[in-house]
Amino acid sequence: MNKDTLLSMVERLSSCKDIQLSDIPSIDLYVDQVTTLFDDKLGDTKREPSEKVLTKTMINNYTKSKIIMPPKNKKYNKNHMILLSLIYNLKQILSINDIKLLFDPLFNKANDTKGHLKKNLDELYAAYLAIKEDDMKNCSDYFSNVLDHVLAISSEKNIGSNNDKDILMLLVLALTAQAAFNKRLAESIIDEYFSDKNN
Template sequence: MKKINELIEQIDLDKKILLEDIPNLDLYMDQVIQLFDNKFAKPNSNEKVMTKTMINNYAKAKLLFPIKNKKYTKNHIILISLIYHLKGALSINDIKESLNGLNQRILENNEISIDDIYSSFLHLNELDLEKFKTELQQSGENVSKEIEQIDDESKEYIEKLLLITSFVNMSNLYKNAAEKLVMDMIEKQK
């Protein structure tokens, strides 16, 4: 479906902070904000992607291990990136529960490599992106079949409405699955 291909091209699906984008030296908050704005800001938008308040709230909610001397390490930036990606679907409390084990392992200097975990996240992101494009195409084809018999000026509107509802439905299904995994993590910790 041509419209789905146009949609895929118009939404910036490959925006992410790569490991090589994160400096190996500690950053002040303004530099962290600038890093996120440079990667995720929408063109011609004054909307901030990341703010001081957001980062302070993440720290207060203990989504991040403690910051020292007002500087953010590479590990902090990786955690902030994970939070950024999770916050669109999960509550702050669910994000805290999800990242709690990782924060604890970092604090305990465990043999855990947050770089390796983040690399796996980025790799899975790429795989999910390809799957997403295929699923979008399939949804477009399914909607086209549903509206074949409609032959009036509202066809385009109905097509877009059904695509929106289909996309939101899939989003909700994935969100529910993620929330179930978070609940399983909480139960296991008890």
């Protein structure tokens, strides 16, 4: 096991960029143009090169589920792109139903059957990108701390002295335990503050 190799993985993954506000064209786009934009800008985030970041079917499903508003004249605007970018990140962790609950406060539901947005999403999205970028700067330190902890416990318990894969397995278990906790915490916040029973 090579610590430098693991740290270079962290650096590579933490340097993957999101779709920036400046990446979104000022003109509305057809669905094929939207999927191309997402593949171009988020291609580095794919695990396999053959994966699609976003497909027409996904976009149609998000529209049918009322997570995003319907396109106007088959074209998608800046707010659509922002919501789709957020969905792309959220769906790695949350269910579609949880994403819908999270997004519901953004829409004007009272007298509006078309699901228009209450506000412009630019500020919210810009704040999200700033928070994520700052957090990504700390990923190497966080990972180093987890790895050091795994190595210390492994040494104490005499694990992995002849097999690096035992240590790597413990590292994956530690990372997924933290990811599972964060997922459960996010779900608990949605249950407490966004679910129908609390509105």
